[in-house]
Amino acid sequence: MNLHLEKAKVNNQKSEVRITGSKSETNRLLLLQALYPHLTIDNVSNSDDSEVMQKALKGLSEKERTVDVHHAGTAMRFLTAFFAVQDGKEVLLTGSSRMKERPIKILVEALRQLGAEISYEEKEGYPPIKIKGRKLSESQVALPANVSSQYISALLLIASKLENGLELTLEGEITSIPYIKMTLALLDEIGVKTSFKNNIISVGHAELVKASRLTVESDWSSASYWYSIVALSEIGTRITLSSYKKNSLQGDSALAQIYEDFGVQTVFSENHSIVLEKVKNDQQAKVSYQLNNCPDIAQTIAVTCFGLGVACDLYGLHTLKIKETDRLEALNAELSKLGAEISVTNESLHLKTTMEINKNIAIKTYQDHRMAMAFAPLALKVPLIIEEAEVVSKSYPDFWSDLKAVGFQMDRI
Numbered sequence: 001m002n003l004h005l006e007k008a009k010v011n012n013q014k015s016e017v018r019i020t021g022s023k024s025e026t027n028r029l030l031l032l033q034a035l036y037p038h039l040t041i042d043n044v045s046n047s048d049d050s051e052v053m054q055k056a057l058k059g060l061s062e063k064e065r066t067v068d069v070h071h072a073g074t075a076m077r078f079l080t081a082f083f084a085v086q087d088g089k090e091v092l093l094t095g096s097s098r099m100k101e102r103p104i105k106i107l108v109e110a111l112r113q114l115g116a117e118i119s120y121e122e123k124e125g126y127p128p129i130k131i132k133g134r135k136l137s138e139s140q141v142a143l144p145a146n147v148s149s150q151y152i153s154a155l156l157l158i159a160s161k162l163e164n165g166l167e168l169t170l171e172g173e174i175t176s177i178p179y180i181k182m183t184l185a186l187l188d189e190i191g192v193k194t195s196f197k198n199n200i201i202s203v204g205h206a207e208l209v210k211a212s213r214l215t216v217e218s219d220w221s222s223a224s225y226w227y228s229i230v231a232l233s234e235i236g237t238r239i240t241l242s243s244y245k246k247n248s249l250q251g252d253s254a255l256a257q258i259y260e261d262f263g264v265q266t267v268f269s270e271n272h273s274i275v276l277e278k279v280k281n282d283q284q285a286k287v288s289y290q291l292n293n294c295p296d297i298a299q300t301i302a303v304t305c306f307g308l309g310v311a312c313d314l315y316g317l318h319t320l321k322i323k324e325t326d327r328l329e330a331l332n333a334e335l336s337k338l339g340a341e342i343s344v345t346n347e348s349l350h351l352k353t354t355m356e357i358n359k360n361i362a363i364k365t366y367q368d369h370r371m372a373m374a375f376a377p378l379a380l381k382v383p384l385i386i387e388e389a390e391v392v393s394k395s396y397p398d399f400w401s402d403l404k405a406v407g408f409q410m411d412r413i
């Protein structure tokens, strides 16, 4: 489905949006719930990635099966660790064609060192993989931490079920740290003992945990598109989003601070909603951010800057090359079509000020939900086309209907 978006304006009277639960928190808690069935989870994400996770965790009674996680990176990595400890079960874990290009070797090596039995079915180092679940005997392992934090979270999520817990030594520069801290915070919340000092993480053994009810905070990465919409709107535009916390576990909550640079004020209210308001127009001519801690909002920020005519240098983006698509190349290609002067390296993006935006350009989305959602707010400036718009369901299935509800006009073409 391709969508033609008309030049839009937000209707302040209809601008309350309920955002689905964080897919990162949800996928961690679903796995923990499979290990500790007394946990109850509220505000579960309705994303495809969380549905895939739920489906995979059902049918655990089968001795042999194939589990397809489609595009879900967290599901692929977390389930690799999970199935590795399901004693006596055999699983073929596979995914989309892009998933077969997303590396998993560092995690598989670490699990093998702990005693797991995992083999590659096609290309060495990549899914699909065959996992023969068994009891893992070891409790210490070292692994590179500069490629994806998901490998580390995957190991931490099963750690408390290992006989002697787990001690992980992280090698190299640690990437996407807030996601590791999120995993540890959720373990702490259910009563598992953890510590993270320098580059060593320890998790204690816990056969059982206390029954708890956990509420997933709404997804901050999904909120980013609303920040961009407010930033690209006129002064006085307001959007209310629920349900968010001031002290979030999600690194993408850095948005509130970053978007102050684009004139967007965030007010946290008692009822856990946030009100975003465009309060000024006098942004700087050039901004620079290090996004190592929040890679998923890089596309949103790049497009906001382009739409506002603000030059930017974005750094810490080395993980973008192995996500749903090579996001640096995708941004380079699509922003160039719109008239941007842009350059990218393997870990950074540089945008010059552009005042003109080309109209009615068809934006390719490369099977990446964030390409579709990051570019949509530009409809506040010019009409544009988003190709294969259905990709948004990976993390935010209601994105287009929410956009429509606040006043965006769109037609399928």
Ligand SMILES: O=C(O)C1=C[C@@H](OP(=O)(O)O)[C@@H](O)[C@H](O)C1
Pocket (backbone or CB within 6 Å): 023, 024, 025, 074, 147, 148, 149, 150, 153, 175, 176, 179, 295, 296, 319
């Ligand atoms: O653990 C998680 O929930 C995630 C970690 C990040 O991946 P990397 O650690 O690979 O950067 C992030 O990009 C992804 O969307 C979700």
Ligand SMILES: C=C(OP(=O)(O)O)C(=O)O
Pocket (backbone or CB within 6 Å): 071, 072, 073, 074, 075, 296, 323, 324, 370, 395
């Ligand atoms: C990178 C992402 O997800 P994953 O790695 O879990 O596929 C994302 O949602 O932007």
